[in-house]
Amino acid sequence: MQTLTLFDVQEAALRIKPHVHRTPVLSSQTLNALCDRELWFKAEHLQKTGSFKxxxxxxxxxxxxxxxxxxxxxxxxxxxxxxxxxxxxxxxxxxxxxxxxxxxxxxxxxxxxxxxxxxxxxxxxxxxxxxxxxxxxxxxxxxxxxxLQVMTGQGTQALELFEQISAPDAVLVAVGGGGMISGIATVVKALWPQTLVLGVEPERANDAQQSLRKGERVTLPAAPDTIADAVRPLTPGALTFPVMQRLVDDILTVSEETILEAQTLMMRHLKQVVEPTAALPLAALLEHKDLPKRLALFVCGGNWLP
Incomplete structure (x- = not known):
């Protein structure tokens, strides 16, 4: 079976460089204090089209x-x-x-x-x-x-992050069909092998979490009703799931209320407009108090109106 490699992602980065932004990494002392963590936010909501996609x-x-x-x-x-x-x-x-x-x-x-x-x-x-x-x-x-080419392209944001910060204890990534976390995990486990790769889903859309724990792709019975509208696939991808099985350490879930709370905190303290799906990584910090201290959060998109 074909799979992703670090070399593939490096080639993709060179290929798309003239056509995409190199996005910044943001931080907030207030959010660091609130979460008792050192946080870096990879700002893909500032990418062309407002998303890593x-x-x-x-x-x-x-x-x-x-x-x-x-x-x-x-x-x-x-x-x-x-x-x-x-x-x-x-x-x-x-x-x-x-x-x-x-x-x-x-x-x-x-x-x-x-x-x-x-x-x-x-x-x-x-x-x-x-x-x-x-x-x-x-x-x-x-x-x-x-x-595979889409998955590989999504990994280029992690290549940039590698050049922007030192190795975090973990990276937190929103999970829908699995394309983004597959690309990111490919890079992280090659360059920062000790760094955990943690996916985050809404509780109402936890197909990836169920699938990883069962060891096979699980399909939700109906389209999930979640405000995080970018992560509504019923099952992980056939191409992405094997990568997730190999390289993703765990999938966390969060409530709808915490997603909205995290979105508000990011807009208030980072001064950035982000969509609910982009708040999933921070939402995980608000609900899961046992996460490590130094964390990189991928902010996947900013296409949102109140």
Missing amino acids: VRGAMNAALQLENPKGLLTRSSGNHAQGVALAARTLGIPCIVVMHEDASELKKEAVRSYGATVVDAGVTHLNADQKVQELIAQTGFTFLHAYEN
């Missing part, structure tokens, strides 16, 4: 040979990354989004020149709509996480 989308798109266009299904952040990648390549892009997805994210996708297909689209029929559009257009489909 552009890293993976750009890395995958740049390796395609003469694509007619790009097509994806996404709740928003990956959609924007694919739309920007298509614009960079000068080709069209279609994004299938659920009808009830964030209007802010739909408008952002359109602003990059992509066409949004959302009329009547639900969790139940979105994949069918994708297949119909692939047959009609011949566009190349880029999955949000079931794609």
